[in-house]
Amino acid sequence: MTTIIQGSQLRTILFGTAVSKAYTPLVVETKTLFTITGGKVLITSITGEVTTAITVANTVKLQVNPTTGTTKDLCAATDLGTTDTPVGNLVSFQGLTGDSILTGPGAVPTLKQPVVVNTGTIEQVTATGADGGITWTLTYVPLDDGAAVAAA
Template sequence: MTTLIKNQDVRTISGGILVSRTTNTLPASATGNIFVVSGGRILVRGLVGEVTTAVQNQACTLALGTAPTVGTGSTTALGTATSIIAAPIGTHMAANPGGATVVDLSTQAGVLISTAALFVVNAGNITITTSATNTGSVKWDLIYVPLDNGAQVVAA
């Protein structure tokens, strides 16, 4: 395995490039960007979030999506919104195209990422949308493979 450090948050790992986004508060009843894709398309091998500050005990759902900045593409959901009410520290969540966003509220096991969860993202943003203004903070990790020469990802 080769290690490549770029801006202290990107490194090559077996099967793709890992980009980490430091913990950040949840967007307040809005959509926020968690990663920015530039230079072409990427194949996402995994997109995982971990709660670092507990989410308050108030109704709230979380959804992941993409918002391309090239072509005629429109915003696309990476699964349906899932409840994150009172998600404790250590809760994991992952993209699940075609299904509900995977959220493991038990914190006793990791989140399941299957090979069916592979998806292509055009240049643009990978987003998070919440349905309410809740306290809580999540850090994100993305594993990807560039499909086009020059394609890369940075944390938003």
């Protein structure tokens, strides 16, 4: 059977452009994961994959830090290490500011509602704990001509 459209093309049609950022080891800090330039983008998903096991209490949240304006949480701070999060687990959240990060061995939900962000950065805030690693993948659609997201 002939494949008319490739998987990567279908992903781009459904979710937009994908960008990934590996962050290991996690340390207590605010780490810039992605940089948004050129205007507004619509984030259609943000999903992480644990690449190094998280074995200690490790409170994590994601936030947007716009070039102009105030920093806004994308999700609630969540302890990812209370019950060890092994390599291969997926982490994500559903798109509401108060939602916790969800983790699962084989499946997690993605955004119920896409999020519009302006020029600035997306950051991971790790408030406690200092082990483990996550590779984050973000998909987006530019809303302004010339807008883009790049791994920091």
